[in-house]
């Protein structure tokens with residue numbers, strides 16, 4: 001997706017391994033989850049006695065260096081990468097959040113978005129602050145037992161959450177009863193345990209995937225191993241289908257389905273649904289690459305690169321005028337003129353949300369001499385706001401909420417535009433029906 005993409009929903013990681021420096025492992029895990037949130041990052045660590053929290057604005061690699069990690073000793077840690085989905089973008093909203101309550105100190109990292117925080121407390125701040133406040137308030141009722149407090153608080157929450165939580169000695173993971181956001185349990189060969197939003201974060205620390213945390217399940221990891229508590233009956237499953245389209249890394253698995261293969265199948269389905277004569281199929285890098293490969297293979301049209309993405313770009317700055325905004329796009333993408341000049345292009349994009357950068361990218365291809373541009377999108381029009389962790393709450397900014405497909409085609413300057421139909425997309429993810437959230441594409445919200 002081009003850069004006016006939704007900023008992703010956050011990533012969480014946790015590890016308990018008394019034999020290894022947990023903060024270092026957490027750094028690696030967060031590095032692998034960086035695509036889920038680039039605004040702030042943080043690590044909480046315990047040496048068995050006391051919990052330390054270190055967090056800051058910026059990328060994992062710019063915040064933490066060896067020196068800073070060495071100041072976080074201990075074999076138990078959680079970590080978080082964040083993009084603001086609720087709460088202003090500021091340091092005090094960085095996570096993990098932490099609290100003293102009674103005799104314990106706990107820290108919490110949250111991926112998702114709650115829809116009922118105003119009913120739960122008058123406390124302001126991020127969703128995670130609200131949950132920390134509820135836990136702190138519940139602890140005295142449960143003799144300062146964090147597990148029992150969590151088991152009381154979690155069923156009161158509505159919406160999307162995958163949590164990592166810790167006190168001085170225990171690592172806890174929990175997933176909402178619909179399972180909107182992923183959360184995996186992994187095992188290190190030292191015997192330690194790991195929790196992570198996506199499987200590549202387990203791979204990077206050398207942990208084997210054990211299983212996903214089930215919707216409505218809380219797992220406790222301590223000296224006795226892993227214990228599971230079902231804190232709520234599972235609701236109908238609603239794993240975010242957009243994880244497959246765009247959010248998750250292609251080298252991971254979700255619900256037992258390889259993300260790269262699912263994206264490729266979306267491209268195959270799109271070639272069957274919306275064929276067009278052309279000279280070359282090209283992706284908007286990087287997330288559309290598997291889909292473009294699938295489209296090319298199914299259509300028999302040559303696959304090629306028309307755009308190069310700058311690997312080192314961070315967040316695109318807010319440019320003060322049109323000229324500088326165009327320059328900002330050129331910093332992110334540049335056209336390979338030799339590959340596109342005079343050609344009829346099929347340009348594959350995973351999704352169109354706000355479209356400003358995509359429009360500028362289309363112009364780059366025209367300026368480089370593209371003869372025709374046939375835009376093919378691997379998902380249906382994104383027409384509805386997400387309230388479960390993507391920052392698309394302002395519907396007026398969603399191009400498909402305000403324009404018809406023909407208007408979007410003209411707005412983007414494409415010759416033709418086709419979106420993959422919902423059935424085609426869902427079937428590409430898995431032929432087994434049900435179990436996914438598609439609210440941003442259909443307006444059918446699993447949680448009101």
Ligand code: SF4
Pocket residue numbers: 180239240241242243385386387388389390437438439440441
């Ligand atoms: S509304 Fe869309 S982005 Fe949000 S959880 Fe559902 S499928 Fe995912």
